[in-house]
Amino acid sequence: MRSAKDFFAPLAVGAPAPVREVPARPSRMIHFFDPSNPKMAAKVPDMVGTVDVLLGNLEDAVKAENKEAARQGLVDIARATDLGEHTQLWTRVNALDSPWALDDLTTLVTEIGDRLDVVMVPKVQGPEDIHYVDRLLAQLEAKAGVQRPILVHAILETARGVANVEAIAGASPRMQGISLGPADLAADRRMKTTRVGGGHPGYLVRQDPVDGDVEGARAVFQQDLWHYTIARMVDACAMHGVFPYYGPFGDIKDVVACEDQFRNAFLLGCVGTWTLHPVQIAIAKKVFSPSAEDVAHARRVKEAMGDGTGAVMLDGKMEDDASLKQCLVILELADRLSANDPELAELYAPSNGEAGA
Numbered sequence: 001m002r003s004a005k006d007f008f009a010p011l012a013v014g015a016p017a018p019v020r021e022v023p024a025r026p027s028r029m030i031h032f033f034d035p036s037n038p039k040m041a042a043k044v045p046d047m048v049g050t051v052d053v054l055l056g057n058l059e060d061a062v063k064a065e066n067k068e069a070a071r072q073g074l075v076d077i078a079r080a081t082d083l084g085e086h087t088q089l090w091t092r093v094n095a096l097d098s099p100w101a102l103d104d105l106t107t108l109v110t111e112i113g114d115r116l117d118v119v120m121v122p123k124v125q126g127p128e129d130i131h132y133v134d135r136l137l138a139q140l141e142a143k144a145g146v147q148r149p150i151l152v153h154a155i156l157e158t159a160r161g162v163a164n165v166e167a168i169a170g171a172s173p174r175m176q177g178i179s180l181g182p183a184d185l186a187a188d189r190r191m192k193t194t195r196v197g198g199g200h201p202g203y204l205v206r207q208d209p210v211d212g213d214v215e216g217a218r219a220v221f222q223q224d225l226w227h228y229t230i231a232r233m234v235d236a237c238a239m240h241g242v243f244p245y246y247g248p249f250g251d252i253k254d255v256v257a258c259e260d261q262f263r264n265a266f267l268l269g270c271v272g273t274w275t276l277h278p279v280q281i282a283i284a285k286k287v288f289s290p291s292a293e294d295v296a297h298a299r300r301v302k303e304a305m306g307d308g309t310g311a312v313m314l315d316g317k318m319e320d321d322a323s324l325k326q327c328l329v330i331l332e333l334a335d336r337l338s339a340n341d342p343e344l345a346e347l348y349a350p351s352n353g354e355a356g357a
């Protein structure tokens with residue numbers, strides 16, 4: 001076991017010092033693109049500034065024969081693209097047991113390590129996977145002279161990963177966050193779904209029979225297949241000061257259910273989601289930015305609560321220290337997003353007569 005005193009020491013001579021706090025940069029949408037797909041790659045420069053994160057995907061959804069082209073494509077894009085102040089560059093490398101992961105990490109850190117913010121690691125099984133990546137990144141950073149540590153993001157997509165989620169979240173100061181990977185997780189758990197994320201019409205609760213008539217009409221309520229896993233992931237992330245994310249929603253045409261799935265994740269504590277197609281970007285932005293109404297309400301509660309202690313009545317509802325703390329989460333998020341986005345700053349600005357944040 002590593003001593004707590006060693007936790008913030010670099011894992012290789014010459015590697016940058018680990019971060020003590022994960023930078024809270026907006027990451028409402030982690031936009032996936034395949035760097036080996038010329039049409040997608042061509043769209044990347046115009047997406048800068050419109051998405052919080054651009055992620056060059058090297059893993060699943062990239063054909064085996066294109067793995068090397070995707071890796072090199074990402075290097076070329078990172079070198080040629082000015083990402084500005086507000087768009088981060090992430091990658092998803094191939095799984096650690098694949099023939100490509102070592103070359104992915106070695107090439108990316110040595111070639112574009114100074115431009116890469118986060119490495120997403122798929123199919124993480126336990127803290128040992130993070131320890132491996134942690135040490136390797138330190139060695140490569142030292143070799144390449146990278147000045148700031150590259151952070152690590154784990155995808156929760158195996159039953160063992162879910163069972164170890166707390167240990168994964170706390171495995172390294174590099175841990176930036178965790179995403180749900182519902183498609184691989186469903187397969188690993190031997191669930192009987194055949195989809196990439198979202199609900200299933202067969203997973204439901206039915207109203208009791210009326211007057212014992214089991215054949216009569218009854219309401220059915222579709223249930224959320226992912227509630228348990230997302231809630232567990234959110235707790236593990238909050239416990240360790242890292243960020244939780246929903247993952248992919250594969251039914252690109254069903255923008256309504258996509259928005260619902262994203263909003264469930266937002267309400268449960270996730271800070272963002274993956275976007276697989278341009279149409280999902282605006283949905284993620286809408287859902288993971290608090291509404292103007294929520295911000296205005298949070299400000300009213302803060303104003304009404306004065307020094308932050310005691311209880312008050314506002315619009316017929318009791319507000320106290322704990323509801324104030326929830327409101328402060330909303331206000332902090334609104335402030336952070338406003339700092340990067342003049343449109344949101346205007347949307348959230350207190351109207352005449354309203355108290356400021």
Ligand SMILES: CC(C)(COP(=O)(O)OP(=O)(O)OC[C@H]1O[C@@H](n2cnc3c(N)ncnc32)[C@H](O)[C@@H]1OP(=O)(O)O)[C@@H](O)C(=O)NCCC(=O)NCCSC(=O)C[C@H](O)C(=O)O
Pocket residue numbers: 031032033034039040041043057060061157180181182183184185196197247248252275276277278
């Ligand atoms: C889902 C797609 C295959 C759809 O692609 P396509 O059929 O080309 O869609 P459109 O014709 O509607 O596209 C319109 C134009 O937009 C471009 N496009 C499409 N997607 C993107 C994108 N992500 N980024 C940038 N540009 C994009 C198209 O090229 C069209 O361009 P043009 O013809 O010039 O107008 C496709 O969207 C796609 O492959 N998306 C990414 C999929 C992906 O990354 N999958 C992996 C993540 S999910 C996963 O791995 C599961 C997870 O791990 C788990 O276990 O749960």
Ligand SMILES: [Mg+2]
Pocket residue numbers: 060122157181183184
């Ligand atoms: Mg997967």
